[in-house]
Amino acid sequence: SVADEDKGLALGTLTVFISLLGFIPAPIIMGAIIDSSCQVWDQSCGVSGNCWLYDSDKFRTIIHLVPAVFTFISVFGDLVVYYYSHELDLYGDRDDDVELEKPAANTKEENHEESRLLDAHQDHSHPHQDPETPTPTPVPTPRLLHARTEEELNLPA
Structure with missing residues (x-):
C-alpha cells in the first residue's frame, strides 16, 4: 500500500x-x-x-x-489476475460508493420542521424569556444539512 x-x-x-x-x-x-x-x-x-x-x-x-x-x-x-481481481477492494472504492448515495427527498413533515426551525431562528422575541439572555440557535438535523446549504437556510455563518 x-x-x-x-x-x-x-x-x-x-x-x-x-x-x-x-x-x-x-x-x-x-x-x-x-x-x-x-x-x-x-x-x-x-x-x-x-x-x-x-x-x-x-x-x-x-x-x-x-x-x-x-x-x-x-x-x-x-x-489469472482477472479471475482473482473481483475479490479485491483497492483503495476502499466499494466503501466510497456506499457513502455517495443520495439522501432521500424530504417529506412534508421534514419540510414543516425545517420551516419551524427557520421561523424560530428568525424570531428573536420570546415572550417568556429575559431580554438579557441570548436566544438559543436551533440546530438543524443532519438530514436538513444534506438537503440544503447554510446559504439556502439563511443561517449565520
Whole structure:
C-alpha cells in the first residue's frame, strides 16, 4: 500500500522498471534465439562476426514460436489476475460508493420542521424569556444539512 501523496512517484517508478525489463533484455534474448539458427558465421581474425546463412526452417519456427509462447504466458497471467481481481477492494472504492448515495427527498413533515426551525431562528422575541439572555440557535438535523446549504437556510455563518 502506498500513501496518497506518494502514488505518483510509485507509478512512475513502476513504469521505469517495467520499461527496463521489457525493452532492454527482449532484443538481446531474441537476438540470441535468432542466432541459434545460424549455419555459417563470418570469421575474420579469429573472431566470429555476422551470420551469413540461416537455416530457414529453424529460423521460421523460432521467429514465430517464441513470441507465441510468451504471448500465451502473458494471456494466462492476465486471465489469472482477472479471475482473482473481483475479490479485491483497492483503495476502499466499494466503501466510497456506499457513502455517495443520495439522501432521500424530504417529506412534508421534514419540510414543516425545517420551516419551524427557520421561523424560530428568525424570531428573536420570546415572550417568556429575559431580554438579557441570548436566544438559543436551533440546530438543524443532519438530514436538513444534506438537503440544503447554510446559504439556502439563511443561517449565520
